[in-house]
Amino acid sequence: MTTLDTRLRDLRTRRKALVPYFIGGLTADWTTYVSASILAGADVIEVGVPFSDPMMDGPVIQAGALRALSNNVTLESICHDLSVAAFEVPIVVMTYYNVLHHFGLERSAELLAQSGVAGVIVPDLAIEESTPWHDVATAADVATVLMVAPSSPAERVQRIGELSQGFVYAAARMAVTGRAADVGDASRVVQAVRATCDTPTYVGIGITTADHAREAATLSDGVIVGSALVQRILDGASAQELEGAISTFRRALDGASSEA
Amino acid sequence: MGPPDAGGHFGSFGGRFVPEALMPACLELDAAFRDAWADPDFVAEYHRTLREFGGRPTPVTYLGRLSERLGLSVYAKREDLAHTGSHKINNVVGQALLTKRMGKTRVIAETGAGQHGVATATAAARLGLACSVYMGEVDTVRQALNVFRMELLGATVVPVTSGSRTLKDAVNEALREWVTCVADTHYCIGSVMGPHPFPWMVREFQSVIGVEAANQLRDFGVTTPDFVVACVGGGSNAAGVFAGFADSSAQLIGVEAAGGSAVGLGVPGVLHGMRSLLLQDDHGQIEEAYSISAGLDYPGIGPEHAYLADQGRARYVAVGDDVVIEALQVLSELEGIIPALETAHAVAWLLRAAGDEIPAGSTVLLNLSGRGDKDVAQVRSILRGES
Known part of the structure; x- marks a missing residue:
């Protein structure tokens, strides 16, 4: 078990996980937004390392990624920022495989681990191709979080459940990030995951309001909120305003009763 | 030039690097293509269509x-x-016939200059499939006549405004769209690229x-x-x-x-x-x-x-x-x-x-x-x- 597995299983005994997503380097002071969200009750932080061709992301995160890239943001610069910030909550990096592949798998895993990163989400790394990364990441105690989609048949859900570390990312719908606005197929996907493994299961993709978050958290162990927050930052929200938004999600989650 | 390995690798190249949401569709397509390409009736229909319609x-x-x-x-x-x-017609005829065989009713495609988009719209019209073509906004201006051709053929052309607004972004957008509609839609990729089985399948059709x-x-x-x-x-x-x-x-x-x-x-x-x-x-x-x-x-x-x-x-x-x-x-x-x-x-x-x-x-x-x-x-x- 990775450290992230241990921490998130412990978290599950206390409350529903709130996982906001931030694009690393979107603004020069991007880590102050992360700090604000932790103050407001975020449990895990997902940090996007931008890629030029984000296949799984909708217009909001695409725009954010391009802006960050125009600021010359790199895997190394984001890891540097994370090292300096030394956040107390677990950090999970989301990026596309080419970024890790180009930097070198072993080198990437070591850099992430040294920067205090507990896990990664690599949406274009299918389980069939994931072994080389999985091996070096596990050796560095960096968890690899895998996604289950509404289209995943039972045998794939089982395999993903066995392989995913930290948590299982349950995609609420067949869509890229930021486009949908309800909890979609979350119930069915979460149930499919729970039938095969005991790993905490968080719902993402399409969670834009506190109501969605409450509903999704009732079904699962936590929620991931991405585009809705990135949009606020792109629109010029201050760290304080973001703290307010995260607090709203926190209250919604704390009010969610679990069916599990 | 033999087939790739079961995972679609040619040596260290190829493979399948797609979101989990698309993996079932790639696996389904792989099985459907293997089955069709081994079926003399399908192969005969492919050659007959290219002969009677495609000019071969x-x-x-x-x-x-x-x-x-x-x-x-x-x-x-x-x-x-x-x-x-x-040559684009060879590939789109094969993929359009396969789309029908899989029971899907719509194709999407990316296009740069418009050649593959026009070819896909053509095959879709011939076989009665709905068709949407993703084309970088820059290219829709450079190749306005091809946009009109596709529209004449009954296709919808979707200008892509993300990234560099050219071919690579059209591929990104087509992949993103495919995630949302994979149950009834086939992504008709225009070249020997993309996740397995596309590089192999397109080579076989060509x-x-x-x-x-x-x-x-x-x-x-x-x-x-x-x-x-x-x-x-x-x-x-x-x-x-x-x-x-x-x-x-x-x-x-x-x-x-x-x-x-x-x-x-x-x-x-x-x-x-x-x-x-x-x-x-x-x-x-x-x-x-x-x-x-x-x-x-x-x-x-x-x-x-x-x-x-x-x-x-x-x-x-x-x-x-x-x-x-x-x-x-x-x-x-x-x-x-x-x-x-x-x-x-x-x-x-x-x-x-x-x-x-x-x-x-x-x-x-x-x-x-x-x-x-x-x-x-x-x-x-x-x-x-x-x-």
């Missing part, structure tokens, strides 16, 4: 005046005479070029040409013609655009579902390709080409924009064939290499992948010094 077989033409000029024997496989003006050409050359008394030459963007026409000669002693030459030379300038990476050679910066961000020809404006190359280059079975060379227009003029004036700008890259390499890398007296098969009608306005502007 395309002829091989001996290019007498060019041969005399270059001191070579040059034969051209005339994909420019296929329906819609290029291999009709090489198989036909090998037979036709025998009628000219040519058992094996010394060189087989084709332009390469993603590499579908090259893969198709190479497939007929991979087991022979012919030297296989792929001609890339200098500004999009994935073999010459790229390094291994992962994009659009495949591991291949890609143009990228020091941090693994994909760089844009630049070419006079929109069809070669792609920062990668099909994974099987990366493998053939790695194995030394095929050689990849590059020519710059500067010599392409001249090549187009030479072929037009000497042979009465206006080639597509993409194809003119292969002609340009012939002009440069004749008597040097291609020894005098050699026999050459040139894959004349497309006709230049779509490019004449652009060529006129360039020759008049307007652009």
Whole structure:
């Protein structure tokens, strides 16, 4: 078990996980937004390392990624920022495989681990191709979080459940990030995951309001909120305003009763 | 050129690097293609459609005046005479028939210059499938007539405003769209790229070029040409013609655009579902390709080409924009064939290499992948010094 597995299983005994997503380097002071969200009750932080061709992301995160890239943001610069910030909550990096592949798998895993990163989400790394990364990441105690989609048949859900570390990312719908606005197929996907493994299961993709978050958290162990927050930052929200938004999600989650 | 391994790998290239949401569709497509391609009825329908609708077989033409000029024997496989003006029809007919066989009712496609979009819209109309084509906004302006052609054919053209607004972004957007509609929609990829089984499947659908050409050359008394030459963007026409000669002693030459030379300038990476050679910066961000020809404006190359280059079975060379227009003029004036700008890259390499890398007296098969009608306005502007 990775450290992230241990921490998130412990978290599950206390409350529903709130996982906001931030694009690393979107603004020069991007880590102050992360700090604000932790103050407001975020449990895990997902940090996007931008890629030029984000296949799984909708217009909001695409725009954010391009802006960050125009600021010359790199895997190394984001890891540097994370090292300096030394956040107390677990950090999970989301990026596309080419970024890790180009930097070198072993080198990437070591850099992430040294920067205090507990896990990664690599949406274009299918389980069939994931072994080389999985091996070096596990050796560095960096968890690899895998996604289950509404289209995943039972045998794939089982395999993903066995392989995913930290948590299982349950995609609420067949869509890229930021486009949908309800909890979609979350119930069915979460149930499919729970039938095969005991790993905490968080719902993402399409969670834009506190109501969605409450509903999704009732079904699962936590929620991931991405585009809705990135949009606020792109629109010029201050760290304080973001703290307010995260607090709203926190209250919604704390009010969610679990069916599990 | 054999099949890839079960995971779609050609050596260390290829594979399937897609979001989990698309994996079931890739697996379904792999199974459906294997089943169809082994079914004599499907194969017969594919060939019948290409014969009755697609204009196959395309002829091989001996290019007498060019041969005399270059001191070579040059034969051209005339994909420019296929329906819609290029080899693209071979692939889309295969994929459209497969779409129907899978019980899906709609196809989506990416397009750069519009050739593949027009071909997909054509096959979709013929087979009664709905069709949406993703095209970079920049390209919809550069190729406005092709947008109109697709609309005439009943397709919807979706301008892509993300990223660089060109071909690579059209692929990204088509993949994103496919995630949302994969249950009833097939993504008809236009080249030997993308996740497995696309690179292999598209090569198989295009291999009709090489198989036909090998037979036709025998009628000219040519058992094996010394060189087989084709332009390469993603590499579908090259893969198709190479497939007929991979087991022979012919030297296989792929001609890339200098500004999009994935073999010459790229390094291994992962994009659009495949591991291949890609143009990228020091941090693994994909760089844009630049070419006079929109069809070669792609920062990668099909994974099987990366493998053939790695194995030394095929050689990849590059020519710059500067010599392409001249090549187009030479072929037009000497042979009465206006080639597509993409194809003119292969002609340009012939002009440069004749008597040097291609020894005098050699026999050459040139894959004349497309006709230049779509490019004449652009060529006129360039020759008049307007652009």
